[in-house]
Amino acid sequence: MKKASILMILGSLCLLGLFQFPLWNIMLGAPQYPEPLGMNIHITGIQGVSEFDLQNIDGLNHYIGMKTIPKADEMWEFNIFPIVIIAMVLLGALLGILGFFGKIDYRFFLGWFLLMSILGIMGMYDFNLWLTDYGSNLDPHAIIKVVNEDGTPMSYKPPLFGYKKLLNFDVSSMPATGAWLMFIGMLLTVIAFFVGRKSKNSVSSEKKHKLVTP
Amino acid sequence: MKKYTFHLFAILGMALFLSSCGDQNGKASSNSGLSSNNAEKVYVAPGEHDEFYAFMSGGYSGNLTVYGLPSGRMFKEIPVFSQFPTSGYGYSEETKPMLNTSFGFVPWDDAHHPDISQTNGELDGRWIFINGNNTPRIARISLSTFETEEIMEVPNSAGNHSSSFVTENTEYVVAGTRFSVPIPQRDMPINEYKGNFRGSLSFISVDPEDGHMDLKFQILMPGFNYDLSHPGRGKSHGWFFFTTYNTEEANSLLEVNASQNDKDFIAAVNWKKIEEYVANGGGTMMPAEYAHNVYDEETHTATSTLKKEVLTIDPTKVPGTVYFLPTPKSPHGVDVDPSGEYIIGNGKLSADLTIHSFDKMVAAIEAKKFDGEAYGIPILKFEDVLAGTVKSGGLGPLHTEFDGEGNAYTTFFISSEVVMWKLGTWEVVDRKPTYYSVGHLMIPGGNSRKPFGKYVVAMNKITKDRYLPTGPELEHSAQIYDISGDKMELIYDFPTHGEPHYAAGIPAELLAPKSKKIYKLSENKHPFAATGPADSKVVREGNEVHIYMSMIRSHFTPDNIEGIKVGDKVYFHVTNQEQDFDVPHGFAMIGANNSELLIMPGQTKSLVWEPKKAGVWPFYCTDFCSALHQEMQGYIRVSPAGSNTELSWSLGE
Structure with missing residues (x-):
């Protein structure tokens, strides 16, 4: 159980990587942009991959009437996400410590994982809502208005995950370093759960054994 | 008939050429081998860079x-x-x-x-x-x-x-x-x-x-x-x-x-x-x-x-x-x-x-x-x-x-x-x-x-x-x-x-x-720079008029200017707001007795124009900067000397 608890602590600490590394990355390449423009989505705000990328993305987007990329203080998410992450790190570490001293059961580790997964899915859902709004809530006076075959306005929503062709742009959207660290951390907590369960089983079988032998 | 003869000669010529090739015992073919080798030596494929x-x-x-x-x-x-x-x-x-x-x-x-x-x-x-x-x-x-x-x-x-x-x-x-x-x-x-x-x-x-x-x-x-x-x-x-x-x-x-x-x-x-x-x-x-x-x-x-x-x-x-x-x-x-x-x-x-x-x-x-x-x-x-x-x-x-x-x-x-x-x-x-x-x-x-x-x-x-x-x-x-x-x-x-x-x-x-890609606007210390559209203005000092103009795909700020008079000396101080590689804008004024300006991202350049005739005169961007390049234009109203048209400037009004 001690080993499991250490894994649990390490796993939850991995989330701290989100304060250093981006959670998500969206790249926009086009014939005119052999070096693609890109944005890194951090839990604290959106940054350009290169110094002037956000400005240049906004500059292009004004043709199709998209809103400018929100600043950190323009979205509540960027205030809430860091708090949620810190809370989950503290909770995970606390569970690990309690587990280490035998105060709680390994099943709490799985509980943390499930809670984190639910929060993650909620975050993705919210992110998707924003992408949809960003890509389809367009200025009616936009310079270039592209419509689908059925006459509805084309959406410029970037993909939530993966690749999409938007007019002349190749858009890819992928988890970034911070997210990969988070996934590793979450995986560690699942391992912690199994390691904890295994050690519990072996301890109880040892106990049974001891009971039998005298 | 004439055409036919020509073809005949051409075929004869080809035959001669081919036979002469054969006569040289492959010398010609080794020559052509060399020259194609040389072609490769200088060929830099599309998109590739020189050494x-x-x-x-x-x-x-x-x-x-x-x-x-x-x-x-x-x-x-x-x-x-x-x-x-x-x-x-x-x-x-x-x-x-x-x-x-x-x-x-x-x-x-x-x-x-x-x-x-x-x-x-x-x-x-x-x-x-x-x-x-x-x-x-x-x-x-x-x-x-x-x-x-x-x-x-x-x-x-x-x-x-x-x-x-x-x-x-x-x-x-x-x-x-x-x-x-x-x-x-x-x-x-x-x-x-x-x-x-x-x-x-x-x-x-x-x-x-x-x-x-x-x-x-x-x-x-x-x-x-x-x-x-x-x-x-x-x-x-x-x-x-x-x-x-x-x-x-x-x-x-x-x-x-x-x-x-x-x-x-x-x-x-x-x-x-x-x-x-x-x-x-x-x-x-x-x-x-x-x-x-x-x-x-x-x-x-x-x-x-x-x-x-x-x-x-x-x-x-x-x-x-x-x-x-x-x-x-x-x-x-x-x-x-x-x-x-x-x-x-x-x-x-x-x-x-x-x-x-x-x-x-x-x-x-x-x-x-x-x-x-x-x-x-x-x-x-x-x-x-x-x-x-x-x-x-x-x-x-x-x-x-x-x-x-x-x-x-x-x-x-x-x-x-x-x-x-x-x-x-x-x-x-x-x-x-x-x-x-x-x-x-x-x-x-x-x-x-x-x-x-x-x-x-x-x-x-x-x-x-x-x-x-x-x-x-x-x-x-x-x-x-x-x-x-x-x-x-x-x-x-x-x-x-x-x-x-x-x-x-x-x-x-x-x-x-x-090799530098852009000039940073934040480092632009030109005394007449308009580093943002909000800095755009027109200032008259006697018969000198200074226009602090900014440009970005695909408009000038300001693009309508009135109150210029014949006999004025007009300075266009034009700043390119772009911060993207290879997005210059040009600036050309009808009747200017000098040249155009080609302005790199983040750069400011100034051109003097001395209007000689009353009227409404256009200026435009000379570099095909974007799909809306042809729309990148503006007008200056020039009133006769001594008239009292108020100095004003605007964009999108």
Whole structure:
């Protein structure tokens, strides 16, 4: 159980990587942009991959009437996400410590994982809502208005995950370093759960054994 | 029927051609194999980059052109000494001071010898220097912005030709005079030239931090013609070598009168010693007038300062600093091999090359073995300093470059060829014709301690039939030889702009990574910049109107301006708000008596317009910047002089 608890602590600490590394990355390449423009989505705000990328993305987007990329203080998410992450790190570490001293059961580790997964899915859902709004809530006076075959306005929503062709742009959207660290951390907590369960089983079988032998 | 006969002849011709191919037993096929191999050598596939940059002087274009090697593709023309309406250089308020001289505004020059800055004798790719020959000037060009940053006029000089070569650590960029003149200038009979005119050799220091130039001292030499020069390197670092002709000191019909002496001189100048002498307070300050023009990258503006004096050195007062090395037949180029031992005199009226030995020269000086003197300057004995002679069999050697592998390559103007020979043994290894009458040649790094000996570029003076004809006036022609093998091989021809006198090449990897992409708006310190649309405004001061205008895809702010009157002097100060690579905007005003402006991202440029007629006059963006480029336009309402139309400006109202 001690080993499991250490894994649990390490796993939850991995989330701290989100304060250093981006959670998500969206790249926009086009014939005119052999070096693609890109944005890194951090839990604290959106940054350009290169110094002037956000400005240049906004500059292009004004043709199709998209809103400018929100600043950190323009979205509540960027205030809430860091708090949620810190809370989950503290909770995970606390569970690990309690587990280490035998105060709680390994099943709490799985509980943390499930809670984190639910929060993650909620975050993705919210992110998707924003992408949809960003890509389809367009200025009616936009310079270039592209419509689908059925006459509805084309959406410029970037993909939530993966690749999409938007007019002349190749858009890819992928988890970034911070997210990969988070996934590793979450995986560690699942391992912690199994390691904890295994050690519990072996301890109880040892106990049974001891009971039998005298 | 006629057509039919023609076809018949064509078939017969083909048959003949094919049979002749067969007769040569595969010789023709091996030839075609070679040429396709050469095609591959110069072929740079679409999207691929060249291996080298080549900076070709523009000669009478006054500018510097940037090419790729081996493709021969031209990338840019950098305006240096000539007005350039394409970008507004020399027309914009910011760059007019760049062309200021003690003679006033001189919008043209004859640009000759580019040389790239060096550290420890190797190309370092910080700056490139080039000389203006006609109104003596030296320019320094940034190799991160590829723009001219500084121009220094050279006083007491005329025909600034033995320039602009840098010493091993870019301590100095050196400028020598081709025409000797009265120093200081005065009204005197021309035929009293002999003994009265002098030639100046100018040492311009280069600040290692920002490259800023300062004319440290001028050596006042006898009144010969100082034709070309090169620094010593390695062991001869600290010396500078200048060729002379017209040691006869003729002042008329030089063609004949300056070709009488069997030998002229190479002047060897120990500049380290003179530097010491100057540091100890030596030299005479002489009144002079020369302009020093500096362009500031942050204000995007040049300033011109008129300097009033120059430190002159009489070489006879500083013994042990200048010697003459007799060199046959009016030598043109003087080139120093990468080791610094051999000083090559290219006697342009001769068949042979004369090679002097630096070690022998030092020994002869120490032994004081002189063969008389000229105007107090000791002449060394020809035999004492001679290292060897290249008996080339060609005629009219002009310039020599080196490949770093013990070979030298010399151009022969009269016999129209490049001759490859071995340093030390002086044997001719190979010779290849040029088309036609080659002047300079260039190997990347070929005048440094570390040449990149893969290609030789020959710059030919005569083009004739090399390309499709374009009337009487033709571009000059360059040719690339592959020298990676034992012999030279002509692999490509390409036309060059202006008249390249010399060129400088450098591996692309040394420059490309630090080539600037944009100017940062946040670093723009132009006093009239509108770094955001909110800064846009129109200010009247008497009859001067300053328009602080910003531009971004795809509009100007403001784009409607009223209240301008006939007789006003209108300054457009236009700032490009873009911060994206390769998104310039242009600015053109109907009836402007100057040029357009081509403004790079983050840059501010100013154009003056003096409206002469009442009306509503448009301006527009000249660079197809975006899909909405054609919409990027504006109007200015010009009212008659004395009317009281209110000054107003707007966008989108």
